Amino acid sequence: MSWDAQADLIVVGSGVAGLTAALDAAELGLRVVVVTKDAVDAGSTRWAQGGVAVVVGDIAGDTVDAHVADTLEAGGGLCDAAAVASILADGPGAVARLRARGARFDPGADGRLARTREGGHSAFRVVHAGGDATGAEVERALVTAATDRRLPLLTDHVAVDVLRDQSGAVAGLSVLDGSGRPGVLAAPAVLLATGGYGQLYASTTNPSTATGDGIALALRAGVAAADLEFVQFHPTVLYDGPATGRRPLVTEAVRGEGAVLLDRAGRRFMTDVHPLADLAPRDVVAAAITRTLAATGAECVYLDARALDGFAQRFPTVFAACRAAGIDPVREPIPVTPAAHYACGGVVTDLTGRTAVSGLYAAGEVARTGLHGANRLASNSLLEGLVLGSRAARAVATDLVGRDRQGPGPVGSPTLAVAPRGVVQRAMSAAAGIGRDAAGLAAASDIIEAAAVPRAVTDRAGVEDAALTVLAQAVLAVAGSRTESRGCHVRTDFPDRDDRWQRASSVVVLDAAGRPVVRTDALVGAA
Structure with missing residues (x-):
């Protein structure tokens, strides 16, 4: 076993929430180490295409209140209204800090940030980078900032268990390196920022790293998880025959720019499903596609983007994936199907990332703040990571003042x-x-x-x-x-x-044998 008694905070995960927290914590004077089981940029953040949903005040008619209303509508009655209002209100400041760290978003013709619209949004409010490579740009900027600041980055180390002292407070983290050699990092605070669990499914938009490690760590540490049944399936993943593993995403912004969904007969089927048609919330579109496939016996539906100007320039990532599969989206519709995409639930936290265990925090997709409810509104995820990563860093700095530090108990x-x-x-x-x-x-x-x-x-x-x-x-x-x-x-x-479930979030804990046990609670703030 190796020991490091110098860290104040261990951040597990190197995506948008984890690196934002690590950078902010370092600026607050904390000694931080980032632990990731793969390369520093191997998580889900880099694969986010659409953008960051945020109201910065320069688009006439759009307001934070409208963004809140869209989020609540998409969330199916399970969002925490106070959480939604609080997190979205902090969005402009979070994006400004990200840009100050070097992130470059696409400019519009008028000199302001370019905007697109995605499903469930009532306005063009999604800022983007590299056309459809927003996540890659966010990851690049944060990794560069972390490298420039010389933050300790412990790659190729998987977190095994959150360690606790005799009082039950966090005392560190046990890890395994790439060769299976065990080690221990001692610190009074651990932030879980490990992303979701898309790899539960054979076909997903998630990378191979998305195996739910952080939620499992929290459950074993005695923290509850909530809303785990709400797994969002992205409606449009490129279909090039039956396949497993990570599948190429066709960003919702393609529909936001005017593309439409067609069944195998060339009929637009979303116009009969929802007032927003092809721009209905993701759960609605994914379910409609699934019903259409069952009714027609087809293996996929089609996304017709042939009317869009400059497709290759606006959506270079999607264009490249299509061409690699032998599809020309400029001349033919894109075959698409749904695939597992995003975990709306996770580790139960408050609006600062704190969990019920002293010294344990969670932020990003791994956490359940109440923002997403029963269905995430498109492009709210990167925003949540930015806001909650920063808040968690401040919470750690506050909580560590005057706290006694003890070593962890026996490790095995x-x-x-x-x-x-x-x-x-x-x-x-x-x-x-x-x-x-x-x-x-x-x-x-x-x-x-x-x-x-x-x-x-x-x-x-x-x-x-x-x-x-x-x-x-x-x-x-x-x-x-x-x-x-x-x-x-x-x-x-x-x-x-069923209205009996309107205020009910399904909460999971582990029993003494390590098995999940469900209890139904009306969590504070549920609306």
């Missing part, structure tokens, strides 16, 4: 239930995607339960597979308990929204 290799990843992904894709029912959820739970074997985790793959196993069990449990359809959670055996 945890024994965790691990099911083979392929078994988990097949079961979740079959039963817990868009359209769920009690029989399928129960069958998937039985499959994963039978395949899960307790064993010591001694490498990155073991840590990831253990996280996916407990997340799968948790998602199946809460999806089975929510007997209604709301937002991203669609029950074919309970197709209607």
Whole structure:
């Protein structure tokens, strides 16, 4: 075991929330180390295409209140209204700080930031970079700032367990390096910024790193998670035949610029589904595509962007992915299907990133702040990472004043239930995607339960597979308990929204045996 008693804060994850927190904490005088299990830029942030949804006050008629209203509408009645208003109000300042750190957003013809519109938004308010490479630019700017500041970046180290002292407060983090050698980092504060759990599914927009590690760490540390059943499926992922793993995203901004969805007969089907048609919220569009595929027997629908001018210049990432698949989006519609995209729920935190365990914080997709509710409004995710990453850094600085620091208790290799990843992904894709029912959820739970074997985790793959196993069990449990359809959670055996669930978030904790247990609470601020 190796020990480092010099850090004030360990940040787990190097995406937008993690690096924002690390940079802000360092500016506040804290000693910070960033731990990431892969390369520093290998997380989900770099793959975000659309942009950052933010009202900076230079577009006539658009207001923060309108952004709040759109977010609440998309969230299906489960957003925390106070959280939504608070986080979105801090958006302009967060984007200004990011630009001060070197991020370059696309300019419009009038010299102001260029804007686009995405599903669920009532205005053109999404700022973007590199056309459709916003996440890559945000990641570049933050990694450059971290490198320039010489922040300690511990790459190729996977977090195994949050360590606690005799009082129950955080005392550090146990890790494994790329060769499986164990180590311990001692610090009185740990911030989880590990992203989501798209790798629960066979087809996803998420990179291979998105295995739910942070939520699993928090659950084992005694913190609750909430809203895990609300897994957002992006409506438009490039379809080039049956495939698994990370699939190329076709950003919603393509529809925001005027592209429309067609079924195999060339008919626009979204006009009959929602007043916003092709720009309806993501859960609505993804569900409509799924119904269309089932009704027509087709493997994909089509996104017709042929009327858009300058497609290759405006959407270079999408254009390149299409051309690599032998598709010319300028001359033919793009074949698309839904794929697992974003976790609307996560570790329960307040609006500063604090959890119920002293010294443990969470920010970004890993956290459940109440911003997203039952369905995330497009491009609110990067904004949340910027705002909550900064807030969490300030919370750590405040909480560490006068706190006694103790070393962690005994450290060993945890024994965790691990099911083979392929078994988990097949079961979740079959039963817990868009359209769920009690029989399928129960069958998937039985499959994963039978395949899960307790064993010591001694490498990155073991840590990831253990996280996916407990997340799968948790998602199946809460999806089975929510007997209604709301937002991203669609029950074919309970197709209607039920007002009894209007204020209810499904909360998960681990029992003494490490199994997920569901309890239904009306969380503070639910609206």
